[in-house]
Amino acid sequence: MKCAEVHPNLAAFALGGLEPEGATEIQRHLDSCSDCQSELKEHRKVNRALEAAPPPTPPPAYLREEVLSRVRAEQPSPSNREEAEESSVEAHRISQRTSRFNRFKDLRIILPSVAAAAVVAVIAVGVFFGFLREETPVATIQLIPTPHEASGLKGYWGVAEIRPQPSGNQQVELKLNNFEKPKTNSYYEMWFVSGDKRISAGSFTSVGRGETRVLLNVSPEASTYHTLLITEEHVGKHPAPSEEVALKGEVP
Amino acid sequence: MTQRADEPSDEQLMTNLDGAGVEVALSKLYDRYNRTVFGVGLRIIGDRSMAEELVQEVFLKVWRSSSTFDSSRGSFSTWLYRVTRSCALDLYRKRAHRIRQVSNGELHMAAERDSSAGPQEVLDDSGLSWRVSRALEMLDEPHREVTDLAYFGGLIQREISERTDVPLGTVKSRTANALKKLRAELALGDTLQEAIR
Numbered sequence: 001m002k003c004a005e006v007h008p009n010l011a012a013f014a015l016g017g018l019e020p021e022g023a024t025e026i027q028r029h030l031d032s033c034s035d036c037q038s039e040l041k042e043h044r045k046v047n048r049a050l051e052a053a054p055p056p057t058p059p060p061a062y063l064r065e066e067v068l069s070r071v072r073a074e075q076p077s078p079s080n081r082e083e084a085e086e087s088s089v090e091a092h093r094i095s096q097r098t099s100r101f102n103r104f105k106d107l108r109i110i111l112p113s114v115a116a117a118a119v120v121a122v123i124a125v126g127v128f129f130g131f132l133r134e135e136t137p138v139a140t141i142q143l144i145p146t147p148h149e150a151s152g153l154k155g156y157w158g159v160a161e162i163r164p165q166p167s168g169n170q171q172v173e174l175k176l177n178n179f180e181k182p183k184t185n186s187y188y189e190m191w192f193v194s195g196d197k198r199i200s201a202g203s204f205t206s207v208g209r210g211e212t213r214v215l216l217n218v219s220p221e222a223s224t225y226h227t228l229l230i231t232e233e234h235v236g237k238h239p240a241p242s243e244e245v246a247l248k249g250e251v252p
Numbered sequence: 253m254t255q256r257a258d259e260p261s262d263e264q265l266m267t268n269l270d271g272a273g274v275e276v277a278l279s280k281l282y283d284r285y286n287r288t289v290f291g292v293g294l295r296i297i298g299d300r301s302m303a304e305e306l307v308q309e310v311f312l313k314v315w316r317s318s319s320t321f322d323s324s325r326g327s328f329s330t331w332l333y334r335v336t337r338s339c340a341l342d343l344y345r346k347r348a349h350r351i352r353q354v355s356n357g358e359l360h361m362a363a364e365r366d367s368s369a370g371p372q373e374v375l376d377d378s379g380l381s382w383r384v385s386r387a388l389e390m391l392d393e394p395h396r397e398v399t400d401l402a403y404f405g406g407l408i409q410r411e412i413s414e415r416t417d418v419p420l421g422t423v424k425s426r427t428a429n430a431l432k433k434l435r436a437e438l439a440l441g442d443t444l445q446e447a448i449r
Contacts, residue, residue: 008421011428015402017409046435047403052380053388054291056400059307064282067311068275074312075274187300203300235294 001029006036014043055235060200062169062219069167138162141228143176143247158247160190160228168220172201174230176212179246181205185235188246190216192225199225203233226251262328269318282311285329288385289336296340296378309339333382340378387437395430398423 006029012018013026030036143158158176165171172190182188182205190201201218230247260268262284268277286307293306313335321331391399401412409427413420 008424008428011431012402012409012424014431015427017402017407017412017427019408019410042435043431046431046438049380049384049387049434049438050399050403052377053384053403054288054295054381056287056388056404057291057294058287059290059304063304063307064279064286067282067308068279070308070312071274071278071315202304205299 001025003029003033003036006030006033007039010036010040011043014040014047060202060218062199062201062217065219066167066169066217069169138164139251141249141251143174143228143230143249145247158230158249160249162251164223165217169217170220170222172216172218174204174212174214174216176214176247179212182232183234186232187235189231189233191229191231192218192222193227193229194225197225198229263323266314266318266321266323266328269315274315278311278315281314281328284389285332286311288382288389289332291385292333292336292378292381293340293343295381296337297344302343302346306336306339306343309343310336313339329382329386333379336382337378383438387434390437391430391433394418395426395433398426399430399434402427 006026009018009022009026013023016023018026030040139162141160141162143160145157158174158179161173161175163171163173174190179188187203187205189203191198192201199218199222201222202216204212204214204216228247228249228251229245232244232246260280262281265277265281268274289310290303290307293303293310294300297303297306310332314332317335321328388396388399397416398412401407401415402409407415409423410420412418413423416423418426
């Protein structure tokens with residue numbers, strides 16, 4: 001092989017992206033060509049740097065609107081902005097905890113030590129976002145194992161309750177029983193599905209035995225997506241949703 | 253996400269966070285940086301739901317603390333990295349507290365990552381992680397796609413060609429160009445030297 005043939009393949013070679021036969025031919029050429037070796041060395045530096053790259057997974061789409069709706073809600077009048085800033089930071093921190101069921105116990109520990117003024121702010125913000133209200137769900141969906149999962153069934157099941165939020169998002173409260181822990185470097189993700197389109201409601205892990213309860217949030221568009229899936233996803237893999245469906249349900 | 257030449261710079265957008273254009277400005281900054289904040293947060297904290305919480309915390313802090321940003325002292329990206337690092341450290345500590353609670357049977361949720369790497373160790377690595385993520389974000393979509401599929405997806409060039417329906421020769425040239433662009437981008441901040449140390 002000549003340098004002109006090897007050169008276009010060196011980047012792929014550095015990434016391990018060639019077929020074995022092609023890689024062997026490139027290696028044979030490299031053994032006797034210092035120019036191509038130098039070029040490969042440069043590619044490998046980039047390859048090494050890429051090891052530090054975070055996985056190319058975007059956060060759930062609903063987060064963008066969540067941030068903006070909180071900015072809208074918190075935007076104070078110019079005169080009291082400075083005064084409001086400190087209490088809103090604390091209030092937000094605590095309302096975040098209230099937004100997830102699994103942090104209720106955190107809240108119980110923290111609340112006694114929070115100053116009275118902050119508590120007032122917490123309640124005000126919490127009520128505004130609907131986090132502290134016990135609303136009746138607009139839909140309760142049974143989530144059942146897919147046939148593949150059922151073959152190794154260990155008595156798990158799930159229920160999803162959907163509640164609309166003032167921000168327009170939908171809150172999904174998942175109650176999962178005996179849901180297995182995800183494999184190493186994996187996590188569960190919940191999806192709303194319509195045809196071949198999916199919207200992520202967020203991700204979670206579980207402890208296996210007993211009941212796992214999770215609060216997730218999904219964007220308003222998901223209200224027209226009537227299939228719910230829980231899939232097992234792998235950290236660092238291709239960003240497309242996994243096909244490993246653990247539970248499935250249909251919105252009535 | 254690549255930025256077009258006619259779009260406002262990050263620093264210009266920061267000056268709009270105090271007025272009527274706050275939502276437009278914050279949306280643009282979010283679109284440019286959300287993947288980096290989320291990805292680096294995920295590396296630091298190791299827990300997806302907390303990394304999602306981090307994204308919200310960071311962008312709210314960008315809005316709330318926009319007056320503390322001084323473009324004469326450094327770029328927006330550097331400032332945002334410091335904000336992200338600080339918020340991530342807070343969440344990391346909170347998470348460590350939560351892991352202890354799990355061991356006492358107090359909580360239903362478990363964290364994904366053990367605490368074998370200390371926060372300082374993880375945070376030291378996060379600067380490099382941030383710069384590499386930003387370099388990847390500077391690639392345009394076709395180059396970003398082949399890099400993601402080749403490096404993170406572990407696909408060989410033929411498989412990328414089949415998956416994307418792009419000729420094999422084009423996949424190879426995009427891969428080579430992507431690495432070249434990354435090399436140029438990372439060389440600016442001596443990131444390559446840091447990576448190979």
